[in-house]
Amino acid sequence: LKYQGMEQPLLDNKAKETSLLKDDYGEGLKRIRGFGAFGGFEGFGGGVWDDITRRFPMYSSDITMAFNRKTVSATLMMFLATFCSTVALGSSIQRHTDNKMGLSEYLLMNGLAGMIYSLLGCQPNLILRPTGPITLILVQLYSLATLCDLEFFALVAWTGFGIGFWLLLVAFTEFSRHVAMLSPFAHDVFAVFVSSIYVVDGLTGIVFRLSDTSDVASSLFALLLSTVVIVIAFGLTWLKDTEAILTKSFREALADYSLAIATFVATVLSFAYGSSVAVQRLKVADDSGLDSYFAYPEPTFTSRPWMVNIFDIPNMWYCALVGFIVSMPISIFFYFDQNLSSLLCQTPDCNISKGAYYHTSIGWMGIFNFVGPIFGLPFVTGSLPHSPQMVKALTSERQKEDGTKEVFVYENRIAAFSMYLLILLSYLSLSHVIETIPVSAADAVLMFVGLDGIFTTRMWHRLSVLITPDSETQIPHPSAARKFTLLQLLVLASGWGLSMTPIALSFPLVIACLVPIRVYALPTMFTKDQLRDLDSENEGNNKGEEAADSHVAA
Secondary structure, eight states: OOOOOSSOOOSOTTSOOOSSSOSBOSTTSBOOBOOGGGTTSBTSSHHHHHHHHHHGGGHHHHHHTTOSHHHHHHHHHHHHHHHHHHHHHHHHHHHHTTTSSOHHHHHHHHHHHHHHHHHHOSOTTSOEEOOHHHHHHHHHHHHHHHHTTOOHHHHHHHHHHHHHHHHHHHHHTTGGGGGGGOOHHHHHHHHHHHHHHHHHHHHHHHHHHHTOTTOHHHHHHHHHHHHHHHHHHHHHHHHTTOSSSSOHHHHHHHHHTHHHHHHHHHHHHTTTTTTSSOOOBOOSOSSOOOOSSSOOOOOSSTTSOSSOOOSSSTTHHHHHHHHHHHHHHHHHHHHHHHHHHHHHTSSGGGTOSSOOOOHHHHHHHHHHHHHGGGGTOOOOEEOTTHHHHHHHHTEEEEEOTTSOEEEEEOOOSHHHHHHHHHHHHHHHHOHHHHTTSBHHHHHHHHHHHHHHHHHTSHHHHHGGGGTSOGGGOOSSSHHHHHHHHHHHHHHHHHHHHHHTSTTGGGTHHHHHTHHHIIIIIHHHHSOHHHHHHHSSTTOTTSOHHHHHHHOOOO
């Protein structure tokens, strides 16, 4: 079977429809008869077994294909991109949870879960990590635990049990196949929503320091460091599109490492004034005593053991009930976040040759989110834009026997495994290096990741039509484009508005509404020609295809 894309009809139009939705969307998203004890039940467990039987016969090539220079460059590039944003998010959650959870838990979960998945998952190039939305969810769980007088880590663990249950159910019922119903309308709203979480989180830290009037010099210096990171990172990123400066390969290398270079410069600059200006720096743990070359991992909140006590606590049954209830909307969000990450790193434009896989991927997320919180670790899910970026980093041109060139992806497990191993080693043996990074630089990293994700969406490129006369815009159907964009902004505002209410954890329900809005509402508001031009991967005058493939941030 060849993957047919998101908007193609059923592969077999004569097939019997046995579900309320379409059954078959293409490779990896096709309804399969169950296996083993469930062989008589169509669609139960068959997708998981189909993923395994298609991928694991290629396991040896997943190792041997790693012996090339692209594996080394991809490992280093994705390590820097993933590590910088994970450090920034770990610093953010540490601030919002009063040092209950932080860098220690984020880096440990990112490294361990990633190494396991890269070895046993069916799509090892899918990058998983604690993302920006997960950080927002954990902050909301901390507020809920405080409001309901519940133990924070116990609530996270019980919520993890619920998430694990729902995601495993999705995997075994093959419900992931319906992610193919999402169109660019949903991609853009989801991308901007996720990216704006990064921006708001980073901006909150910057504003918080500026509000401290007790040490104006330190506050202004922190603002300077944040500005340096953002200016250098965007400057080097945009340098790639120029032609009059440096060579193309050197510009691309600077763009690939822009975030790491910017963070390094800000860290060096932070020591420029010695002790005359106080600089708040990242902290891995309150008192880890990391004096040895290879340190034993300690929780951020060092007075707690790693294993969370979920039974011998006050209001245990109440905590379990609340956790299971809030796990439902969170699982809805994870469904979209995980499957969009899988979809966008397995499209035909990615040129992968070993197939598309969804069911085992979301099944592994269920396992990780069931087990990890038992030890006070954060949730994980597939990450955008890191997942499609990993595939692009492993992509190269090679010469065929007839002399022509072809685009080829060196799909292997070693690149991802090495990246996660470097993240884990950075925590276990390089903690002192991490603690030299200013918190203001970490906040700027969050803002850069978020803004970069927003700038590369179709919706961002279409915003100009709101203030541009019809005669001066190149966007097709200007009046319809304004209505289309305003509707996206309305859905986006609804998600943010709900996230700031007492029922903030229900904001994923807005994301879930994207499918019925696209399927039922938009056809009544726009003509077929307008939807073809506004809600397709090849929309008008922007970089929509590039945005969908590489820069939908999460």
